[in-house]
Amino acid sequence: MQASPNVPPMSAAQYAHDERPQRVVNDFSIQVATVNGSGSQTANIVLMRSIFQMGVPVSGKNLFPSNIAGLPTWFTIRASCEGYIGRKKEIDFCVAMNPETAQEDVMKLEPGAAVVYDAPLRLNELRHDLHFYPVPFDQLVGPVCPEPKLRKLVRNMIYDGVVAHLLGIDLEETRKALYKQFGERKRKAAEMNWGAVVAGRDYAAAHLEKTDPFAIEPMDRTAGKLIIEGNTAAALGCLFAGVTVLTWYPITPSSSLAEALIHYLGRYRHDGETGKATYAVVQAEDELASIGMAVGAGWAGARSMTCTSGPGISLMSEFIGLAYYAEIPVVIIDVQRVGPSTGLPTRTMQGDILSNALVSHGDTMHPVLFPSSPEECFTMAQAAFDLAEQFQTPVFVNMDLDLGMNNWMSDALPYPETPLQRGKVLTAADLERLGGFARYKDVDGDGVPYRTLPGTRHPKAAYFTRGTGHNEFAVYSEREDDWIQNMDRLARKLETVRGRLPAPDTQLAGGAKIGLVSAGTSRYAMEESRDQLSREYGVDASWLRLKAFPFPVELAGFIDRHDRVYVIDQNRDAQLLLLMRMNMSAERIAKLRSVRYYGGLPLDARTVTDSIVSQEGL
């Protein structure tokens, strides 16, 4: 192990044995343990935003159960002056509000961590190597919330005041964050909750002596940035892509994407004069129907989409194959989660990489986009509609629960600078000029045929759509040559798609022997892990971040440049690596190594670093 020239701020673990801990500024994680359904989400977001508004990079991750109310939930806020917004394994500052989990929460902490807790829990008796701050929440909530029924909700806001005081968060920022969160319409509720924050602050100021080293100090690294969930950003991408038909079936973690889109469509997509909608949304009876409707709408010319998660993709697979063969545009956003059935529906996983790329029977292969940030959710949702219509095929946007449902710091969403790409659609006038058309003929040599839309007012417009064998004229055929010709054209079409997908983000380290390949949310662990490898082990690693499948031609060159290439997967079976192996030479395959994590939590840098260090024998 080599010492890094840049000494990072100390973490709790490092100063555990130090008699006089240094200050740890803007580089630690806070975890709030509560019971779900207790309104803690609002308190947590207000706390996170307060830090964000002070200019400190943050991320917020909600670890919640599949339950409406009553089960434990944890919200982790990471403040990072370095701008690392991936998950950090160690918890430095714990707010223990849930009696069910409080003991375990405290026992798991590294020595030197701080604990704010509900005084009657007497957690201070458990350990002697932590900084304890008891707060009598029940005594404090009474005076600020006369209505007993609301106390459960308001009580949580008290810890915002306590934590703000202990960490040195500017209370004015907390106030702004709180009023922003409640909005104008809930002003009364905001005032009561603000009272709770102040009560917490006053209590802490009067009764708690700060002994821990953690502090927030103002920075300037968040100006102009947003705090937004990936699902919201993806929904906005669909909105600005001009989506006209959304058909969906509720499933965690994609439901909030559909609901955000419905919200924005309601706000911005009604005709100014008539009030009528320029979109249709249907909550279908199941995923079979939601994809069926989306395919029907795509066939008839709408910009249509559905959003779902892995179990939904399984149900949709027959229709997706039909859309592939019948060549119908449709956008499918898959917010991945763990497991089928009850599985771990509220945990994150890159579980559907293979299924997105290959789902359905016969030879099927689909373009897949891998956004890694809210900004990419926004731009790639738009790209997906353009690609689907240009190439008349289902296009996947492969997100995950971590990206979709957690709070991310993001650049402002950029206004689209290119017009909508509607693909090769012939109008009645075109047909008049051409004298007709052949639906599945490769006129331009790019594998992409021309189509007409139902309702086109011309006797030559109609054709018969089917999944089964057809010749270039869309006439039923079981002939061997027709089938092979069509399959080869579809393969050609996919090659054309490859060249039109978002290019990978490649960061080459001079002289690096090892390369890393990732997709999606692994990005954040990668950024931090590369720094850890460099700082702690003196190992420089290049990095190629894939943004789409079929994979770019650059991938082969990247592998060739390096002795070993680590492919990072958030699943057990190395799905991204397996997909890369398709159509890859034996020499390149031999260079691939796998780094996998499949515990259901967002990937953290240390897991990646440890795996690479172990495999490299460092």
Place this chain on the structure above:
Amino acid sequence: MSTVPAAPKKVNRAGLEILPYRGGKTTLCAGCGHNAITERLIEAFWELGVEPWSVVKLSGIGCSSKTPAYFLSQSHGFNAVHGRAPAVSTGTLLANHQLRCVTVSGDGDTASIGIGHFMHMLRRNVPLIYIIENNGVYGLTKGQFSATADLGAKLKTGTVNQLQPVDCCLAGIEMGATLVARSFSGDKRQLSAILKASIAHNGLSVIDVISPCVTFNDHAGSTKSYAYMKDHDEPLHELDFVPAFEEIDVEFDEGESRVVEMHDGSKLVLHKLERDYDPSNRIHALEVLHEATRRDEVLTGIIYLDRTRPSFTEALNLVDAPLATLAEEQVRPSREILEQINEEFR
């Protein structure tokens, strides 16, 4: 050389001969009831002068689902997946609510694999014509019972059905279809009038047509055979359809007939047979269906008609132009709006 001019070919009010209303050559068995239904569809659309380009025809999988290839060659068609044509049809109409949609299915499609979609299409009152070509068996897989096979019906192999059949008309009335009819592929006049009424109807028409399978279900012991229907068909009324464009004053004896004005101004005439039947009475419609089943009768005619309930696409309050045709400026919000949204997240 003869100079005798050819006789002018017969055209409909859209100025079209019947040819564009026909389709490819059928590949179904000779004598299949489905072919007769196809013929009635061709006639109905031609006689009413519906422009083929304004129609879409969809289907699932099965013998019945092949038939959209055999009519309306100038209409877009889509042979989708088994049981799920209601979903594809619904999506098609979301994209373009100006289209007229004919969805052809079978009893396997509707009453088994796709019953969930069928039920929800009924709930939504999706404005389309849903035809169930009902023969009680799976033909393409060689003769297994379907879910509409009657209690006690016998397969060629001798197997007797002991399960309760699904009655698609009962489901239609219960769940929200606004025109529900049953007919027999062999009854030209009745089926023709029902199809025309469904073209004139604004809402979901469910037409359950008993359509014998000559290969697998036309033997003694079958309850979906030609012979069985001949003995058990019990029409509720005789039907006439008078299109809106035929400026004929329809006068019928009130005691003998009911005249119902359809959405497009055409008239449906129900001539009384043994009793006066009011198809707008939902509870009564359910009663007569149950009663007929008890008596081993196949009740045919327009069993239920509701002209008031808004269709699904009406309820969605869509702009007048089809969503598929909206221009970019109608569907992509402005730069200012995005800036406003960005600000909300700062």
